[in-house]
Amino acid sequence: MAFDAVLPAARPRARTFARGLTARVGLTLVVASSVAVRIVASAAHPVPRYFPDEYLYTAIARSLGATGRPLVRGASAHFPALLEPLLAAPLQALFPPDTAYRLTQAENAFLMSLAAVPIYLLARRLSLSTGYALACAVFAIAIPDLVYSSYTLADPVGYPLALAAIYVGVIAIDKPSRRAQLGFLALALLATFARVQYVVLPVAFIAAAILVDRRRMLRTQRLPLVLLALPLLGGLALGPSRVLGYYSSVAHLHVGGSLLHWAVVDMLLLTLTAGVVLVPGAVVAVARPRGRTETAFAACVVVFGACLLAEAALYASNGSNRFQERYLFALLPLLPIAFGLYMKHGRPARIPVALLAAALFLISVRVPISGYAEGLGMTDSPFLFAVTRLEQLVGTASGSLVVAVVAALGTAGAVAVSRRGGAPIAVGATIVFVAVTSFGAILNDSRNARDIRSTFLPTNVSWVDSLGLQDVTLVQTIGSPPERAAEQLYWNRSVSHEALLGDAQPTDVYPTQHIQIAKDGTLTGVGGNVLFQGFGATARFANATLVARAGSFSLWSAAGAPRLALLEQGRYSDSWLARNGRLTVWPDASGHTRGLLRFTLSLPSTAQAVTVRFGKAHYQVRPGRLTAITYTVDARGPLSLAFSSDQGSRLPDLRAVSVLSTPPTFTREGGSTAPATSVA
Numbered sequence: 001m002a003f004d005a006v007l008p009a010a011r012p013r014a015r016t017f018a019r020g021l022t023a024r025v026g027l028t029l030v031v032a033s034s035v036a037v038r039i040v041a042s043a044a045h046p047v048p049r050y051f052p053d054e055y056l057y058t059a060i061a062r063s064l065g066a067t068g069r070p071l072v073r074g075a076s077a078h079f080p081a082l083l084e085p086l087l088a089a090p091l092q093a094l095f096p097p098d099t100a101y102r103l104t105q106a107e108n109a110f111l112m113s114l115a116a117v118p119i120y121l122l123a124r125r126l127s128l129s130t131g132y133a134l135a136c137a138v139f140a141i142a143i144p145d146l147v148y149s150s151y152t153l154a155d156p157v158g159y160p161l162a163l164a165a166i167y168v169g170v171i172a173i174d175k176p177s178r179r180a181q182l183g184f185l186a187l188a189l190l191a192t193f194a195r196v197q198y199v200v201l202p203v204a205f206i207a208a209a210i211l212v213d214r215r216r217m218l219r220t221q222r223l224p225l226v227l228l229a230l231p232l233l234g235g236l237a238l239g240p241s242r243v244l245g246y247y248s249s250v251a252h253l254h255v256g257g258s259l260l261h262w263a264v265v266d267m268l269l270l271t272l273t274a275g276v277v278l279v280p281g282a283v284v285a286v287a288r289p290r291g292r293t294e295t296a297f298a299a300c301v302v303v304f305g306a307c308l309l310a311e312a313a314l315y316a317s318n319g320s321n322r323f324q325e326r327y328l329f330a331l332l333p334l335l336p337i338a339f340g341l342y343m344k345h346g347r348p349a350r351i352p353v354a355l356l357a358a359a360l361f362l363i364s365v366r367v368p369i370s371g372y373a374e375g376l377g378m379t380d381s382p383f384l385f386a387v388t389r390l391e392q393l394v395g396t397a398s399g400s401l402v403v404a405v406v407a408a409l410g411t412a413g414a415v416a417v418s419r420r421g422g423a424p425i426a427v428g429a430t431i432v433f434v435a436v437t438s439f440g441a442i443l444n445d446s447r448n449a450r451d452i453r454s455t456f457l458p459t460n461v462s463w464v465d466s467l468g469l470q471d472v473t474l475v476q477t478i479g480s481p482p483e484r485a486a487e488q489l490y491w492n493r494s495v496s497h498e499a500l501l502g503d504a505q506p507t508d509v510y511p512t513q514h515i516q517i518a519k520d521g522t523l524t525g526v527g528g529n530v531l532f533q534g535f536g537a538t539a540r541f542a543n544a545t546l547v548a549r550a551g552s553f554s555l556w557s558a559a560g561a562p563r564l565a566l567l568e569q570g571r572y573s574d575s576w577l578a579r580n581g582r583l584t585v586w587p588d589a590s591g592h593t594r595g596l597l598r599f600t601l602s603l604p605s606t607a608q609a610v611t612v613r614f615g616k617a618h619y620q621v622r623p624g625r626l627t628a629i630t631y632t633v634d635a636r637g638p639l640s641l642a643f644s645s646d647q648g649s650r651l652p653d654l655r656a657v658s659v660l661s662t663p664p665t666f667t668r669e670g671g672s673t674a675p676a677t678s679v680a
Helices: 002-043 053-067 083-094 097-113 116-125 130-142 144-150 155-174 178-194 196-220 222-238 240-252 258-273 279-287 291-320 325-331 334-344 350-366 382-394 396-420 423-456 482-491
Strands: 472-476 495-501 513-517 529-533 537-541 544-550 553-558 564-571 576-585 592-602 610-614 617-621 627-636 639-644 656-661 665-668 673-675
Touching: 002 097, 002 116, 002 130, 002 144, 053 083, 053 482, 083 097, 083 155, 083 178, 097 144, 097 155, 097 482, 116 130, 116 155, 116 334, 130 334, 130 423, 144 155, 144 325, 144 382, 144 423, 155 178, 155 196, 155 291, 155 325, 178 196, 178 222, 196 222, 196 291, 258 291, 258 325, 258 350, 258 382, 258 396, 279 291, 279 334, 279 350, 279 396, 291 325, 291 334, 325 382, 334 423, 350 396, 382 396, 382 423, 396 423, 423 482, 472 482, 482 495, 482 529, 529 537, 537 553, 576 592, 592 617, 592 639, 610 656, 617 627, 627 639
Parallel strands: 472 495, 472 529, 495 513
Antiparallel strands: 529 553, 537 564, 544 553, 564 576, 576 639, 576 656, 592 627, 592 656, 592 665, 610 617, 610 639, 665 673
């Protein structure tokens, strides 16, 4: 009898344990599968391409691993987002650059996949079913933004921490306890330490606590209020510029009329990224929460989302002019949870859902998606990566039509779900949609990364390091893309300084030296080893040995300060001349410049004739013909010959060019020749 009495009570406990075990196994499989998929995807992403961010995070990680201090090229990096460099520092300290890069990608794949855990727990906290919570977890790791796991950025670290902070914050508001409150503060601090944009997490927490507890919040949340007040007062005392460091320019951003425009655009494109169909119901659920837990969740989500949207719109309206999905994608996994609440409530507010769906459809029709996917517009949006890849396959018009059809189906589906059900189909279709766009983002991203790898980098990406030279200075020249220089800095630890020749663009905001060229051609303040960027200039050194070349870069070694023999600024590494530039030849040891300067101008047979001026002379260059030019030089000091043209063409990479030119050669009196070295 005693046995029979115990048995019925044991069975429910066994079933509960079995369900819990099944859920844990399912969640583990979701995370493990995501890690495996993202590591495989990272294999097709061989080099970084998001500069200067990827270089800065890696440079700081290397410095932390080597010296214990956050430095960039020897200068102190006042960089508040140090968590990712701290995690990557051991890898950078123990392994060569290529191995450390791959291990960092694997680490990021693991961290970013962990976002499934807080999303699952949050869904269960809101009394959604185990199966639905697992579906929400799958959504969190299926979105296209997990392509960032292949990058050496802070996003893979900040993403799971921000979601974990939201989950623990909801607990701390729903059932205030010291443990939950300290847990939220710790997670919010770590998320901000990873990615500064998440500094808004405490704002969302306080706003939600006020909405839930009203005046009682001063008592129920006394501990977090006190602990949050201390750094706030410290920050006000120090000033925003000292606290934000690298991000201090945020304090000077202008709040203009385009802020609202970009807020609307960001909301629309984020809705498209989420597949549309869940959005109207999710909006209704957070607008009409039921109970304390749901109110805490809704308030956190709304305030957190509004703050992130304001950050993204502010940045876009101050010069970036593009969809800032990278700022907003932490909101995406919260949508299916809110939609689950909508279904749990019995699909209320059908008319508001229909009106929201209609508004989304009309806005999507009026806003052409292709316009935001062009050029640099997709830089911060993996969803637009996928749209661009689609347009490459089927054409721009057809690609835009496909997106419009998806938006129409999503809005129609939202109305149908609110009236007739079909929630499992809607959620399943949404997961399939984000998985497909994620695959498209991976394809486009990997293609771009492989193109950069094959076009701009040699077989051995750490070619400077392999040659054994130390303390190399990268010389950046006018017209040379900073991202090409950043690739060299990223892969070669021995390139420890950066110097700018004339008005060349720096790779980042950290200190760079501006080179002065002495009358004899000496680069003042530069050491003996120089990595010369020859994309926009052609050079020859008088006292340095050419060690090696790679793409548009040439590596020179000199016993002392390098001294130029010849420099043509405005001659690109593919032989095109810019619309204006200058050719300079420096004197020999006697202080005289005597000899013959020769080069040949030409144009492709399909071009139009171009007149180009060198000094006071004019030359008409005709298509398909060679125009040989020889100057007899006899001058004291350097020869400086400016060239310019009002005609020419624009290349596919948007460079304005005039004519083609061979590398100039200068044969000094007495027979010595100083040929310019093209490093194309």
